[in-house]
Amino acid sequence: MVVDDEKMITTTLSTMFKLMLKENVIVYNDVEQALACEELENNKVDLIISDFMMPKMNGLEFLKNVRGKCPDTVTILLTGYADKENAIKSINEIGLYYYLEKPWDNNDLIKVVKNGLEKKELADHLKDKYKEIETSNREITRLYELLKHDYNKETESTKNLIITLANVIEAKDKYTDGHTRRVAMISRMIGERLGLEEEKLNALEIAGIVHDIGKVGVPESILNKPDKLTDEEFEVIKRHSEVGETILKPLDSLRECLVPVRNHHEKINGSGYPDGLKGEDITIETRILAVADIFDALYSDRPYRNKLPLSSVKDILMKDVNSECLDEEVVRMLFDMIDKGDIERVFE
Ligand SMILES: [Fe+2]
Numbered sequence: 409m410v411v412d413d414e415k416m417i418t419t420t421l422s423t424m425f426k427l428m429l430k431e432n433v434i435v436y437n438d439v440e441q442a443l444a445c446e447e448l449e450n451n452k453v454d455l456i457i458s459d460f461m462m463p464k465m466n467g468l469e470f471l472k473n474v475r476g477k478c479p480d481t482v483t484i485l486l487t488g489y490a491d492k493e494n495a496i497k498s499i500n501e502i503g504l505y506y507y508l509e510k511p512w513d514n515n516d517l518i519k520v521v522k523n524g525l526e527k528k529e530l531a532d533h534l535k536d537k538y539k540e541i542e543t544s545n546r547e548i549t550r551l552y553e554l555l556k557h558d559y560n561k562e563t564e565s566t567k568n569l570i571i572t573l574a575n576v577i578e579a580k581d582k583y584t585d586g587h588t589r590r591v592a593m594i595s596r597m598i599g600e601r602l603g604l605e606e607e608k609l610n611a612l613e614i615a616g617i618v619h620d621i622g623k624v625g626v627p628e629s630i631l632n633k634p635d636k637l638t639d640e641e642f643e644v645i646k647r648h649s650e651v652g653e654t655i656l657k658p659l660d661s662l663r664e665c666l667v668p669v670r671n672h673h674e675k676i677n678g679s680g681y682p683d684g685l686k687g688e689d690i691t692i693e694t695r696i697l698a699v700a701d702i703f704d705a706l707y708s709d710r711p712y713r714n715k716l717p718l719s720s721v722k723d724i725l726m727k728d729v730n731s732e733c734l735d736e737e738v739v740r741m742l743f744d745m746i747d748k749g750d751i752e753r754v755f756e
Pocket of ligand 1: 619620648649672673
């Protein structure tokens with residue numbers, strides 16, 4: 409865009425730019441018309457050359473207004489010698505790209521305009537790229553939020569599911585009140601002492617809560633029987649660890665718990681159930697769960713007896729170690745917790 413109140417100048421410049429730069433040129437001899445034109449309103453002007461001395465508004469004011477509307481448009485001011493100082497000041501003030509003194513050299517002017525247009529093209533290109541990056545960033549943020557939301561939702565529903573499973577078993581077996589929660593806590597505390605990694609500790613804790621879920625398959629008359637169980641009744645009870653594994657199998661988030669749930673009644677000497685596993689075939693998580701389970705059963709009131717004193721509990725557990733039923737290191741860790749008073753936390 410060329411803006412000058414002298415028609416001769418706008419015609420000369422317009423012809424020169426069209427011929428030499430092959431650009432579209434629009435001209436205005438009235439500065440107010442120029443400022444209100446459609447091209448500026450729509451931010452379609454790449455470069456403006458404006459005269460300084462014009463009626464109604466001088467070139468600096470005009471270009472200042474242009475900057476407010478179209479901050480990316482490149483602006484060049486044509487000044488008389490006397491206005492040189494004002495032009496220099498305005499370079500920073502209105503972001504003037506260049507000023508040329510009258511009378512100008514045509515070659516200089518063409519060069520300046522050409523460079524100005526290149527600068528504008530580069531700036532537009534960068535702006536487009538910036539917009540692309542911004543769009544990508546927004547999309548990444550949106551996906552991240554979505555994943556985070558889904559993850560939270562999944563974590564939340566898994567947590568609720570575990571609590572529900574624990575409630576199911578506690579509602580069915582009235583003598584296990586709080587047992588699953590304590591077994592979970594004790595198992596985790598032993599696991600921490602043995603240096604198990606966080607993922608395994610979490611799985612162990614969950615296994616502690618759900619380890620007896622298979623008892624939902626045992627009739628209440630057997631489960632809550634205050635007298636000694638018959639051999640047949642005990643056989644029914646023994647099925648609970650396998651049933652538990654079957655119940656939990658479809659839940660992907662609980663797959664780490666399946667082995668300890670199935671094997672928590674196995675014994676190192678092979679006399680346990682359901683598979684009679686021996687020694688190394690019983691994982692450390694399972695050994696921990698077994699010790700925690702037996703400890704809590706002995707240290708809680710049962711229908712047929714009151715809870716045993718800690719010294720008796722320790723004696724029984726030590727006997728189980730000596731007969732190779734329980735893991736010695738795991739039991740020693742539990743004893744350490746008892747001796748240091750850490751176990752009391754579980755019963756608060
Ligand atoms: Fe059990």
